[in-house]
Amino acid sequence: MGATVKAPLSGQEVAKHNSRESCWIIVHGNVYDVTEFLDGGSKIILKYAGKDATAEYDPIHPPNAITDNLPPEKHLGPVDLGTVQKVEVKITDEEKARLERFKSRPPLSEILNLHDFEAIARRVMPEKAWAYYSSAADDEITLRENHAAYHRIWFRPRILRDVTHVDFSTSILGHRTSMPIYITATALGKLGHPDGELNLTRAAAKHNIIQMIPTLASCAFDEIVDNAQPGQVQFLQLYVNKDRAITKRLVQHAELRGIKGLFITVDAPQLGRREKDMRMKFEAEDPAEVSKNDKQGEVDRSQGAARAISSFIDPGLQWSDLKWFKSITKMPLILKGVQCWEDALEAYDQGMAGVVLSNHGGRQLDFAKSGVEILIEVVEKLGEKRGLSFPNEKFQLFVDGGVRRATDVLKAVALGATAVGIGRPFLYAFSSYGQEGVDAALTILHDEFEMNMRLIGARTIKEVVRGMVDASNIHTHTVAVPEDSLYRLNYEIMQSAQLRESKSKL
Missing domain, CATH: 3.10.120.10 (Cytochrome b5-like heme/steroid binding domain)
Incomplete structure (x- = not known):
């Protein structure tokens, strides 16, 4: 029967x-x-x-x-x-006004940099979506520091090199990419656009960039993988479930589907207070x-x-669990959210393939240091303690948070990073212009890389070396730098609690 x-x-x-x-x-x-x-x-x-x-x-x-x-x-x-x-x-009056603003977007030809996508997104996105994407922890100091840290690093360009042809392609975990960047995992893509993360998948294929699929994507995991082109490389970002059976199923299914790297998020035993969102x-x-x-x-x-969306995340995750992860998958394991050299060293000693030096886009612990500042201490201490030099094929360092220009990426690469994760700018790009927005954002970065490689005197990524940057001020958090007006204009000042509007009884 x-x-x-x-x-x-x-x-x-x-x-x-x-x-x-x-x-x-x-x-x-x-x-x-x-x-x-x-x-x-x-x-x-x-x-x-x-x-x-x-x-x-x-x-x-x-x-x-x-x-x-x-x-x-x-x-x-x-x-x-x-x-x-x-x-x-x-449809409220506010929503009608937003839809009118959406119709007034400038053509993509007038978008000159990644800041521009953010400026348009802020005006045309639904308020709830903007609050979720743009928010960060507590006073949002770390959110702003992530970007400001790059302004304490200055170039030392080399001259009189034949830079007719520059090649800024590289390899991440053994997989070729056209630029030393990847699309890092960001949750809830459909808040900004009905196609959600598929906008990223399709644009990444076109530009030969690696996409990291988030555990908390709005699109189903299999839908994202199904939309990839043959041979397209994708990674998976993993929030570890309290129920390890669910985690094991997800990880092994991802490996079966051809995912090339597992990035285990380790900086979120509890989600930070993101007050704009709250x-x-x-x-x-x-x-x-x-x-x-x-x-x-x-x-x-x-x-x-x-x-x-995050109540399932296990606050009990610990170093001893890494042995279990090695037992359930052959994918390279990377810890995402390492914030000091001691933990990077432990990850190396435990046989991880690399670490992402990251504070979760400033969304977890406020006053956590920027990824690029942590990078400097990790390179120095792992060289001192284990004789490692970076970039390193066997233990790769990645950085994310605050990146808006190819120059930011080149600074991180010069300091020893294999590649840099970019997240929010691509969300703002597709929230404003769909897949074409992500395509345009990657084209802008491509053009910036080409120009800046020539200007610093590097013909290949291997020539982007430590001697090309001066990072002597990176640890001085009070150093004066020229104001970054584009970033400041897009940053929305946090609001305090407000009185409710009183209604007249007359």
């Missing part, structure tokens, strides 16, 4: 389950019992209780998140969509159902998109 096929539930039946005691939602035509997710209060879930939540769910969850994380008995089966109450989408939750009205049940102020108003 075959398995019994469930008759579709009716919208009327689903609509009855719209409270904390019993909360059902519809996602992609299927009904799920999500009551157990309501501990501590969740405005967004209760807002869609008994209704179709697909539109709200899609931008901030991978398509398989709900099926993977809910036990099978909570999958209640399909719904007759013809009977489902439609969630009325009201403050977005203060604006919405409470649904009646929430107000009715919010007896002790249980409604959690402080989450933001980041917290909403």
